[in-house]
Amino acid sequence: xxxxxxxxxxxxxxxxxxxxxxxxxxxxxxxxxxxxxxxxxxxxxxxxxxxxxxxxxxxxxxxxxxxxxxxxxxxxxxxxxxxxxxxxxxxxxxxxxxxxxxxxxxxxxxxxxxxxxxxxxxxxxxxxxxxxxxxxxxxxxxxxxxxxxxxxxx
Amino acid sequence: xxxxxxxxxxxxxxxxxxxxxxxxxxxxxxxxxxxxxxxxxxxxxxxxxxxxxxxxxxxxxxxxxxxxxxxxxxxxxxxxxxxxxxxxxxxxxxxxxxxxxxxxxxxxxxxxxxxxxxxxxxxxxxxxxxxxxxxxxxxxxxxxxxxxxxxxxxxxxxxxxxxxxxxxxxxxxxxxxxxxxxxxxxxxxxxxxxxxxxxxxxxxxxxxxxxxxxxxxxxxxxxxxxxxxxxxxxxxxxxxxxxxxxxxxxxxxxxxxxxxxxxxxxxxxxxxxxxxxxxxxxxxxxxxxxxxxxxxxxxxxxxxxxxxxxxxxxxxxxxxxxxxxxxxxxxxxxxxxxxxxxxxxxxxxxxxxxxxxxxxxxxxxxxxxxxxxxxxxxxxxxxxxxxxxxxxxxxxxxxxxxxxxxxxxxxxxxxxxxxxxxxxxxxxxxxxxxxxxxxxxxxxxxxxxxxxxxxxxxxxxxxxxxxxxxxxxxxxxxx
Numbered sequence: 001x002x003x004x005x006x007x008x009x010x011x012x013x014x015x016x017x018x019x020x021x022x023x024x025x026x027x028x029x030x031x032x033x034x035x036x037x038x039x040x041x042x043x044x045x046x047x048x049x050x051x052x053x054x055x056x057x058x059x060x061x062x063x064x065x066x067x068x069x070x071x072x073x074x075x076x077x078x079x080x081x082x083x084x085x086x087x088x089x090x091x092x093x094x095x096x097x098x099x100x101x102x103x104x105x106x107x108x109x110x111x112x113x114x115x116x117x118x119x120x121x122x123x124x125x126x127x128x129x130x131x132x133x134x135x136x137x138x139x140x141x142x143x144x145x146x147x148x149x150x151x152x153x154x
Numbered sequence: 155x156x157x158x159x160x161x162x163x164x165x166x167x168x169x170x171x172x173x174x175x176x177x178x179x180x181x182x183x184x185x186x187x188x189x190x191x192x193x194x195x196x197x198x199x200x201x202x203x204x205x206x207x208x209x210x211x212x213x214x215x216x217x218x219x220x221x222x223x224x225x226x227x228x229x230x231x232x233x234x235x236x237x238x239x240x241x242x243x244x245x246x247x248x249x250x251x252x253x254x255x256x257x258x259x260x261x262x263x264x265x266x267x268x269x270x271x272x273x274x275x276x277x278x279x280x281x282x283x284x285x286x287x288x289x290x291x292x293x294x295x296x297x298x299x300x301x302x303x304x305x306x307x308x309x310x311x312x313x314x315x316x317x318x319x320x321x322x323x324x325x326x327x328x329x330x331x332x333x334x335x336x337x338x339x340x341x342x343x344x345x346x347x348x349x350x351x352x353x354x355x356x357x358x359x360x361x362x363x364x365x366x367x368x369x370x371x372x373x374x375x376x377x378x379x380x381x382x383x384x385x386x387x388x389x390x391x392x393x394x395x396x397x398x399x400x401x402x403x404x405x406x407x408x409x410x411x412x413x414x415x416x417x418x419x420x421x422x423x424x425x426x427x428x429x430x431x432x433x434x435x436x437x438x439x440x441x442x443x444x445x446x447x448x449x450x451x452x453x454x455x456x457x458x459x460x461x462x463x464x465x466x467x468x469x470x471x472x473x474x475x476x477x478x479x480x481x482x483x484x485x486x487x488x489x490x491x492x493x494x495x496x497x498x499x500x501x502x503x504x505x506x507x508x509x510x511x512x513x514x515x516x517x518x519x520x521x522x523x524x525x526x527x528x529x530x531x532x533x534x535x536x537x538x539x540x541x542x543x544x545x546x547x548x549x550x551x552x553x554x555x556x557x558x559x560x561x562x563x564x565x566x567x568x569x570x571x572x573x574x575x576x577x578x579x580x581x582x583x584x585x586x587x588x589x590x591x592x593x594x595x596x597x598x599x600x601x602x603x604x605x606x607x608x609x610x611x612x613x614x615x616x617x618x619x620x621x622x623x624x625x626x627x628x629x630x631x632x633x
Binding site: 075076082084085086087088089090091092095119120121122123124125126 | 461584585586587588589590591592593596604606607608609611612627630631632
């Protein structure tokens with residue numbers, strides 16, 4: 001089984017930090033508006049959010065990364081992920097409808113891409129969230145080639 | 155120009171239908187629909203704002219504007235069959251062009267609501283499984299002959315146009331017809347236990363809101379005798395029967411399910427008459443539902459899930475069989491999904507699944523029971539004990555509902571509690587599979603397998619042995 005690019009840990013850390021910072025700002029605003037007249041301890045609310053964010057950014061992404069793996073097997077794409085709720089998805093090559101490659105701002109900053117494989121079912125969960133940008137393009141072509149090989153000859 | 159002259163059959167294989175408009179009744183039917191939507195605001199405007207000139211202008215002007223838009227919408231709506239595709243051009247301000255290849259059409263539904271029947275027209279809905287929430291092409295309204303002609307084109311028999319359900323079909327085999335009495339039973343047994351409790355609670359709440367004088371006046375009229383009490387209960391029962399049974403009869407009256415080759419045809423409805431055609435090759439899941447009342451009466455109902463994006467909630471097609479005897483299940487399944495019949499005996503899930511369900515249900519029961527028992531003792535203790543017994547009973551029912559099995563290329567999975575559902579799907583319909591496990595499931599040595607099908611809900615095998623589920627899902631790849 002192949003692992004995701006290790007740089008995705010940095011992307012997830014930044015995502016967690018940015019999200020946590022936004023939550024801390026909102027918490028600070030709400031805490032100040034509702035509690036500052038009664039106590040100065042309202043400052044603890046955003047502090048707790050920031051502490052939780054720091055902890056999540058430190059421990060979360062490496063744990064998620066270590067549980068992520070994928071394999072382009074002979075007859076299907078297999079993905080395995082999840083720390084608490086573990087999921088193992090299998091998408092037969094014959095079911096691939098199309099493959100999307102997307103790059104968010106953080107992905108671009110770290111030279112990564114996200115690869116999503118679509119089938120006729122909206123419930124299919126087949127997304128590789130952090131692969132090298134060049135590798136993503138190679139994977140896309142490889143997946144489509146494997147799909148073509150499942151088609152009847154002629 | 156007549157309909158026949160409109161048919162262009164010059165080029166072989168390029169049978170077409172010249173551009174044409176909807177029936178002239180279409181704008182009137184649209185107006186009726188709009189009138190329902192705007193009725194309350196218009197009435198409110200009339201009563202509240204008759205002194206204001208602007209509001210009077212709205213009251214008079216809005217219907218004129220809506221009528222004008224309906225007329226223009228009708229004028230700008232054209233459909234045709236050309237190059238093997240059904241093409242629709244529409245839109246007053248924004249123009250829309252839509253093409254659906256005829257060979258992709260797999261669900262045609264003909265609806266005749268009350269307003270359609272007044273004008274002698276029908277509403278034709280056409281789906282190709284494009285993933286939209288409604289029908290991809292909605293032709294509202296067409297004359298009956300035009301609808302039959304169009305359906306014939308879409309069904310690939312342009313030379314033999316005919317009604318969707320012929321009066322005396324030769325090729326079509328009636329699979330099932332349901333009488334009014336059975337439909338009443340369907341309505342009465344479809345009310346879930348929780349909904350009944352909620353209804354009773356609502357009635358009690360309403361009674362609380364009603365003035366005391368009124369209740370006293372009603373009670374005084376009912377003689378305090380056994381006959382009076384029995385009469386009151388009978389009245390309540392009759393109202394219940396009228397609502398539950400009446401709704402079922404209205405929506406399913408004259409239910410007939412027919413099989414014609416690879417197509418299944420359904421017609422039903424008293425006020426709103428519906429006629430559907432579904433390509434059985436596009437059938438993804440059959441769900442067999444049994445409420446607790448139906449299990450006691452050895453009855454069930456069917457829901458058919460197709461590739462079509464249109465239809466009811468959860469992307470599920472509106473096709474359903476409202477009621478069916480247990481003894482007829484295998485026969486109807488044999489018609490709809492032959493490889494699944496007769497249904498095999500399902501495998502029992504491991505004892506760990508029972509423990510997990512008990513833990514979950516009893517935990518929820520405890521969360522409710524402990525505060526009740528503590529704050530309202532001593533009577534609360536009795537209620538708390540009853541709640542825990544009820545939770546344990548529900549856990550046992552939920553465990554006994556669990557089961558799964560395979561037959562050739564078919565996966566069968568059953569789950570639920572008071573309402574039990576057995577889902578049937580074929581492995582060739584599996585787009586992907588997901589094996590999921592929560593920390594508690596892993597601790598108990600269990601997992602859940604989801605088989606994802608095109609459109610709609612996945613089929614789930616809940617709380618089974620992970621090793622067995624891994625073997626099971628290999629079938630999704632190899633089949």
